[in-house]
Amino acid sequence: MSLFPFSEAEALAVAASLGTPCFAYRLDIAASRFAELRAALPGRVRLAYAVKANPHPGLLAAFAARGSWFDAASGGELERLAAAGVEGGRVLLGGPGKAPEEIALALELGARIQVDGIEDLERIDEALAAGGPAAQAGGPPLPVNLRVHPAPDPGAAFGETSRIIGGSGPSAFGVDEEGLGPFLAQARRFGRIRIAGLQVFAASNEREAERLLSSHRAALAIGRRLQEELGRPLDLVDLGGGLGIAYAEGEAELDVGRLGRGLAGLLAENPWFEGQLVLEPGRWLSGPCGAYLARVLRVKESRGTRFAILEGGINHLLRPLLTGQCFPAAAPGARGPSSPLTLAGPLCSSLDRLGEVELPALRAGDLVMLGQAGAYGFTEAMGDFLSHPRPAERCYERSPL
Numbered sequence: 001m002s003l004f005p006f007s008e009a010e011a012l013a014v015a016a017s018l019g020t021p022c023f024a025y026r027l028d029i030a031a032s033r034f035a036e037l038r039a040a041l042p043g044r045v046r047l048a049y050a051v052k053a054n055p056h057p058g059l060l061a062a063f064a065a066r067g068s069w070f071d072a073a074s075g076g077e078l079e080r081l082a083a084a085g086v087e088g089g090r091v092l093l094g095g096p097g098k099a100p101e102e103i104a105l106a107l108e109l110g111a112r113i114q115v116d117g118i119e120d121l122e123r124i125d126e127a128l129a130a131g132g133p134a135a136q137a138g139g140p141p142l143p144v145n146l147r148v149h150p151a152p153d154p155g156a157a158f159g160e161t162s163r164i165i166g167g168s169g170p171s172a173f174g175v176d177e178e179g180l181g182p183f184l185a186q187a188r189r190f191g192r193i194r195i196a197g198l199q200v201f202a203a204s205n206e207r208e209a210e211r212l213l214s215s216h217r218a219a220l221a222i223g224r225r226l227q228e229e230l231g232r233p234l235d236l237v238d239l240g241g242g243l244g245i246a247y248a249e250g251e252a253e254l255d256v257g258r259l260g261r262g263l264a265g266l267l268a269e270n271p272w273f274e275g276q277l278v279l280e281p282g283r284w285l286s287g288p289c290g291a292y293l294a295r296v297l298r299v300k301e302s303r304g305t306r307f308a309i310l311e312g313g314i315n316h317l318l319r320p321l322l323t324g325q326c327f328p329a330a331a332p333g334a335r336g337p338s339s340p341l342t343l344a345g346p347l348c349s350s351l352d353r354l355g356e357v358e359l360p361a362l363r364a365g366d367l368v369m370l371g372q373a374g375a376y377g378f379t380e381a382m383g384d385f386l387s388h389p390r391p392a393e394r395c396y397e398r399s400p401l
């Protein structure tokens with residue numbers, strides 16, 4: 001699979017029409033990723049696009065039209081989904097700190113709340129006691145999911161997990177697995193709420209299907225224990241996201257066929273569970289549909305290192321700073337042999353580096369394209385630092401040419 005959603009000619013055309021710096025997305029690529037993953041998974045697995053990866057309305061509409069569920073992590077994401085016409089029954093709200101207003105909005109929309117601790121239960125209960133949404137008043141207990149932070153597994157430190165999701169050490173997310181019993185004892189006092197599902201998520205950008213599956217196997221073991229302790233069947237087990245993509249030539253792709261077959265195997269191994277599994281991929285679905293385009297402001301050589309200083313840096317893309325890995329880079333229109341180059345941004349900070357790449361000799365005004373930028377792009381970055389203009393952003397239905 002190409003690491004870039006646009007050919008050189010397409011990138012030059014997009015840059016000319018949108019202006020730079022900009023983010024451009026191809027909805028046909030996002031749609032075909034959704035279809036490919038959907039086809040690889042058993043029917044009992046729901047796909048819930050993680051809005052945080054890229055909340056552009058065009059992408060939300062494209063996934064919604066294909067039947068996607070959604071993982072929202074804030075009131076703002078809930079509002080974006082409501083604006084895209086997504087009904088609450090297809091939305092899950094997670095997050096380690098939920099404000100009462102966010103809980104109230106989730107209840108009003110009918111989204112399933114992923115409870116991260118006792119305070120979520122207290123706030124939901126208060127909202128329900130105060131009248132809650134009409135559908136809940138005097139009705140059956142409100143089903144919620146419980147997020148459980150799995151106990152440390154020495155074999156499970158994988159992908160970018162430790163940096164991004166926190167690994168298996170102390171965590172702001174969910175209820176520690178070892179504290180599950182006492183938590184459930186406390187939770188019993190909330191008669192208006194029913195723990196009906198589980199969320200366990202402990203991976204980020206993982207390209208090995210087997211590693212994802214081993215954490216899913218552990219999640220189902222927690223689910224079995226939860227179901228036994230609750231004494232009633234779980235309807236959902238949410239396995240989170242973390243499906244990885246390649247950010248460099250030669251990096252192996254995640255084998256989604258293997259993931260799907262593995263999930264079918266796990267369902268067969270766990271006949272006690274008759275509900276639905278949920279996967280919440282963000283990066284895998286939207287990353288490959290997007291590119292970031294920026295022009296070179298100047299080039300310089302400093303003590304043997306060649307720099308290209310671009311119109312945008314970590315104010316538009318934070319991932320290289322978080323992970324030390326550059327996005328795949330190309331220089332549409334530039335010719336000649338490639339040599340090492342450091343891509344820097346325009347900020348007055350030596351942290352403002354987008355990485356080391358190999359590109360032909362560049363001059364001021366030349367275009368640089370970074371691929372796999374449809375996920376964790378501008379909305380993850382420190383966009384207003386130094387008050388540079390925000391990048392343009394646009395979805396294309398298909399090739400812009």
Ligand SMILES: Cc1ncc(COP(=O)(O)O)c(C=O)c1O
Nearest residue numbers: 050205241242243280281282283
């Ligand atoms: C709860 C939850 N679900 C899903 C995701 C999406 O992860 P990814 O984009 O790696 O698939 C995240 C990312 O942090 C998350 O926190």
